[in-house]
Amino acid sequence: MSLWQLAARNLWRSRRRYLAYVASAATAVMIYFLHSALIYHPDVQGGVPDSAAALVARGLKAANVVIAVFSFGSLLVANAAFVHARVKEFGLLSLMGLSRAQLFRLIVLEGLLIGAVAVAGGLAAGLLFLRLFFLAISALLPLQEPIPVHAGPRAWGHTILVFGSIFALVSLASLLWVVTRNPAQLLRARRQPKAYPTFSRWQAALGLILCLAGYAWAAVPNPMVVIFGVVPVTLMVAVGTYPLMRAGLVAALAWLHRRERFFYRPGPFLTVSHLAYKIQENYRVLGTVAVTLAVILTAMGTVLSIYMVDIQVAVDNTPMAIQLALPSEIEAAAAAARVEAVLREHGLSGLTYRELTTRTGQLGKNAVTLAPYSLYAAVERPRGETLPPVQPGEAILVYPYIAPGGTRPEKPEPAELTVGEERIPLQVWHDKGGRL
Numbered sequence: 001m002s003l004w005q006l007a008a009r010n011l012w013r014s015r016r017r018y019l020a021y022v023a024s025a026a027t028a029v030m031i032y033f034l035h036s037a038l039i040y041h042p043d044v045q046g047g048v049p050d051s052a053a054a055l056v057a058r059g060l061k062a063a064n065v066v067i068a069v070f071s072f073g074s075l076l077v078a079n080a081a082f083v084h085a086r087v088k089e090f091g092l093l094s095l096m097g098l099s100r101a102q103l104f105r106l107i108v109l110e111g112l113l114i115g116a117v118a119v120a121g122g123l124a125a126g127l128l129f130l131r132l133f134f135l136a137i138s139a140l141l142p143l144q145e146p147i148p149v150h151a152g153p154r155a156w157g158h159t160i161l162v163f164g165s166i167f168a169l170v171s172l173a174s175l176l177w178v179v180t181r182n183p184a185q186l187l188r189a190r191r192q193p194k195a196y197p198t199f200s201r202w203q204a205a206l207g208l209i210l211c212l213a214g215y216a217w218a219a220v221p222n223p224m225v226v227i228f229g230v231v232p233v234t235l236m237v238a239v240g241t242y243p244l245m246r247a248g249l250v251a252a253l254a255w256l257h258r259r260e261r262f263f264y265r266p267g268p269f270l271t272v273s274h275l276a277y278k279i280q281e282n283y284r285v286l287g288t289v290a291v292t293l294a295v296i297l298t299a300m301g302t303v304l305s306i307y308m309v310d311i312q313v314a315v316d317n318t319p320m321a322i323q324l325a326l327p328s329e330i331e332a333a334a335a336a337a338r339v340e341a342v343l344r345e346h347g348l349s350g351l352t353y354r355e356l357t358t359r360t361g362q363l364g365k366n367a368v369t370l371a372p373y374s375l376y377a378a379v380e381r382p383r384g385e386t387l388p389p390v391q392p393g394e395a396i397l398v399y400p401y402i403a404p405g406g407t408r409p410e411k412p413e414p415a416e417l418t419v420g421e422e423r424i425p426l427q428v429w430h431d432k433g434g435r436l
Contacts, residue, residue, distance in 0.1 A: 029122025111171025
């Protein structure tokens with residue numbers, strides 16, 4: 001029997017143990033492939049650099065990096081648990097004459113076979129859901145025409161390269177643990193006594209505080225606060241999940257242990273006692289899977305949130321559909337007529353026009369455009385709050401952005417306005433409700 005056949009038979013005998021592992025890895029491969037298909041789509045690569053699709057593609061690149069890193073961590077932890085469960089098998093193979101080099105090759109072959117199955121399954125699932133993914137992206141953006149389905153060789157090659165490298169590194173990591181021990185140590189590894197897990201109040205409190213703080217931060221209604229908190233919130237929840245899950249599992253099993261009428265029966269007695277000692281491996285695997293899924297969903301949600309915030313910021317900061325600024329020597333009526341003709345050719349009509357002749361000045365170190373209060377009060381802004389009429393010697397300075405903490409000023413500030421050669425001292429109210 002060749003090593004390939006031995007590796008395949010070993011995996012087939014342990015298929016129930018590896019099924020969830022392969023399924024979770026295939027899910028990560030599928031999501032990575034879907035993201036890569038959009039990133040390397042010819043319409044996105046050759047489109048406008050600042051278009052919505054291009055911005056989403058940039059976000060998906062960052063999401064892919066996060067997915068790859070956390071997938072490596074989750075697969076490393078899960079594979080270590082599986083290898084530790086099979087150390088006795090490796091020890092018996094060594095006693096039966098398998099050399100250290102052959103054991104090395106066997107473990108590597110098993111890792112490559114698992115990786116090949118996971119990558120193939122993930123790519124097949126990604127190809128199956130590719131059209132649905134593009135339709136969903138087209139609907140979310142929204143685009144006038146849906147993105148055509150396309151999966152170029154770069155998407156396939158990039159996915160295979162990244163996850164092939166991940167599975168190779170995971171196999172090498174598990175290999176180091178096995179080959180550094182002799183057959184006697186491998187045979188005794190599973191028989192070494194384990195300490196009974198105890199409930200830790202400080203671990204439970206730390207995990208609960210980190211998770212609650214992370215979720216509270218993510219629930220803040222201000223979208224800018226949420227976007228800036230993507231990385232800290234993810235780290236807080238990821239770090240807090242492990243101690244909280246361990247403490248929760250220990251508390252649940254201890255509660256079952258205290259229920260004497262339930263516990264002291266053949267089935268529950270063996271199951272609960274076995275789970276109590278397996279908890280050291282189970283909570284790491286379960287916690288890693290939970291964190292990986294949370295990171296993947298967070299990465300996808302962040303891309304959508306950034307796009308939605310960009311749309312809101314664009315509407316807030318540019319409330320006018322069209323603005324035409326002309327120097328005084330150009331006739332405004334003729335230029336406006338040409339713009340109207342172009343708009344009518346494209347089926348646009350019913351626009352409201354406002355015409356204003358303005359002057360420019362210097363307020364401190366900033367160049368400003370001067371406009372009457374009547375125009376300021378007449379223009380509707382999405383979230384701006386119109387300040388009451390000013391007194392003589394006062395002015396309102398309108399900022400081209402919306403302040404996160406509110407737009408109404410508390411009091412005016414002294415400033416000097418320069419118009420031509422004239423200097424005018426003013427009391428200036430600051431309006432941070434977005435441009436006119």
